[in-house]
Amino acid sequence: MNKKLFKTASLIGGGFVIGAVLVLFVFSSLGTNLLADGPNIGANKPPVVVSETVKALNDAYVNVSNAVIPTVVTVSVVVENKDAGKMNEQFKDFFKFFGHPFGDEDSPELRKSEGSGSGVIISEDGYIVTNNHVVENATEITVTTNDKKEHKAKLIGRDPLTDLAVIKIEGSGFPVAHFGDIDNVKIGEMVIAVGNPLGLNSTVTSGIVSAIGRGGLALGNDQSGYSVENFIQTDAAINPGNSGGGLYNLEGSLIGINSAIATRTGTYIGYGFAIPIDLVKAVIMDLIDDGKINRGYIGVRIKTVDEVEAKSSGLDKVEGAMVHEVMKGQAAEKAGIEIGDIILEINGKPVTSSNELQSQIVLHRAGDIVNLTIWRDGKKINKSVKLLARDEDKDKEETVAGEEPKKEEGTNKPISFDKLGFSIAPLTSDVKKNNDVSKGVLVTKVDRYSKAAERGLAPNGVIVKADRKDVSTPEQLKKIIDSKKPGDAILLQLKYPDASRIVALEIPD
Template sequence: MSKRSLLTAVALIGVGIVFGVVLMTSFGGNAIENLFAGGSELGAGQPPTPASAAVKALNDQFVAVSSAVTQSVVSIAVKTERKAPSSMPNDFFRFFGPDGGGGDEEFQLPDGGEANGSGVIISRDGYVVTNNHVVEEAKEGGIVVTTNDQKEHKARLVGRDPLTDLAVLKIEGTFMPAHFAQRADIRIGEWVVAVGNPLGLKSTVTTGIVSAMGRGIGIVGTDERTFERNRYAVENFIQTDAAINPGNSGGGLFNLNGSLVGINTAIASRTGVNAGYGFAIPIDMVKSVALDLIDDGKIQRGYIGVEITSVDEASAKAVGLSKVSGVNVNKVVKGGAAESSGLEVGDVILDVDGQPVKTSNDLQNEIVLRRAGDKVTLKIWRDGREISKSVTLRSLDSDRDVATNDSKAGEATTKAADEPVNFKGLGFTANSLTDEQTSSFGTKQGVFISKVDRGGAVARRGLRPGTVILKADGKEVNSPSQLQRILSAKKAGDGVLLVVKESDGTKQAITVEVPES
């Protein structure tokens, strides 16, 4: 190659380099890539709708809360005793997994089996709160707690409370406890995060809102073998739509401050997995029960000594309340705190120590926070006016039968004083008392209920055959015809309060709505 040719080649290479630099500068860093890729560029250059500062702040808060609260939530592995299968339909399914079933499937843990749940650390020295149903079948020494740092700790069972479905464990060490929210500050509609270990997935965080407060769903204290429920069981759940699944039992429900709002306990589901309805025990109940178990290893719970139902429209009409709110006293336990303080069947409890109680769940939640020996002031609605009663709570006498279902209809001949009356619209028949019934019930007042139509109005309200109506609409009843006159004076849709005496001597208040004639 001549010298001239060599110089020409070098010059052309230099021009090429300069031209390439110009191209790179003009078309950006992807120019060559675009040249060889046919000009295709993956992804848009900018997000279509950049988040506002407020949205970014909310997102950052969720991230911060999730990071903080997971430090206080633990996984619990339980070696269990053999548990008999239950065919109970799990519309309300306790998420005790992963071996638990859902829907209509049987739930069975074999000998030596292991079940898993969640818990929340509530003190620096290692107290952990969880659900009673997570640990109630545990073998001695069969509970292991795994903290967020994946360290395993042998746990000691401090105590259990089946009537609230809470239990406390103890592990050794120093830990980060959850911060407790104030029950009064929890609002329907506020954001919450549920944290637990669903389906074996450690430290899972899901979000939702507080959907409702004060829910009772009838699962706490229910025997899965007999389906019978303990009458003293307490439910006052927070409902949430945060996704919760098997394994979440005992995990925490937290607000956006990172404060513990409640302990996750159940979901409403036919499949055993999240269907949008979860339930958590409120923090005030959790704190009260946990303190009792830590201090004494058992619950020193106080009781009023009444059987109650929430006021509904019929009972509000019957006693003259202007709004549907309060708690009916349907029965008063003999020798209990309520009887000693002068509460009567047919009273309506309106508040406890100034705190309004709109439903029976509200009343239970107020009393469960107190111990035997505590005094409470009840505002009572009686005979169309408000009165106050001071009640000293007593411990539960487990041998006392509050209400019996063994009432039997009398078989003796009725007095000739009055003929039986069939109250067709309400669905029952009343007879005059016989001498034998007067003696066995201990009263000359009232009429005997010889028949109650299945599915009738009074049957749906709890009236049973073999009982005696003592009063109707506040008036003493001495014959079937007198009861007929009292009810005939009421208009269709009016409420009527009946005071009923059972064969064991307990009294019950039943409210019915007068039907169309």
């Protein structure tokens, strides 16, 4: 019986083996044809052979991204909404009848909102730099590091003027950003921006340094209009949530803190701006050491020199920052700096714009001495200025009464300068009082689209000097202008009720 079963099993097993062999044979012989009948998906090889140079550049982006991502964190904040109660009051009767759509109208949650930004770790023990506007008015701050861990953070200090702030989390051994050298940053240099735009953590975008020393964005102006701006401009995509993130070069060095985007939509449209690392270092050291800023101030209002101003001042080339106003009792006045001076250098470094000079000044603390090279009356002079602390709440200084100007020979009637496009008249007692002057001539009219209007001349200002010479009557100013030939320039110093101003006009044909 066992032998029969064995033989039967052997026959069945042998049949399976033979069948399997036949199946494999058939499929092996037909397999090529079967595959040939299906779609041919994908090319056999890449269409482009990448050069070693391109591979090296690609590797550089990969390496720097992987190296710096751990130094960038997400900063989440809870902000109390002070207007929530006003909204509830407006709809009080409606909510009373129908009920509040979000529950109890007195609930604290209704008075709170959430936001987020980015930050960069600057010390192994948890100090982080971010933007002031990210943490301003925050009641709670939470930091999420790249390893997905959440940390409660405390505010160390804020500086609204530069839009910087320092926060701290507890712990040790955090990855730290390496600070670059702003003097080595070049236009056209390749950079990456790292942050958390639109809630997308650890986002890396790339671009170049589009410009250096950008100003005039009015991002951090205080109530007096004072601001410190000297941004790095980049075309690396920066969106909401990138604020406080890092701008890095291909060595992985931090060269700026992302702060703003140039847009009317609230999202990226081509350019972003980062606070340069030298200014970042100066501010964060003050905040960490003292919890507040101890920057020095020179006490002037300045403007970048343009071609007409350079010509009217006798400069061979367009350079420097012109002093438009000297604040009483401040460092500049004590050092003998005058309205109309052109600051060419600070501590031996050329000044190419007003915001560059301002950003150099704020790198110093109150009590520091800076050396200025100034252009005045056709020659260079040197001034040492001991910087003072700025008192934003300083009382308005008393007006110093002056003597009535002596009558000049000639007429003292209104005069119009038609080619330049403005008119002047003698001063009245009210104008003298309102503009805090004792002599000069009043600008009564500025023609729209005129040369004077283009250069920034506005009505109701008092011209007190022309080419650094005192002006007391309309006729006196007319003589100075008439002495010019077409193509020459004249420098006018004006006093308005709220500020001083300098306007340079080129004499038309």
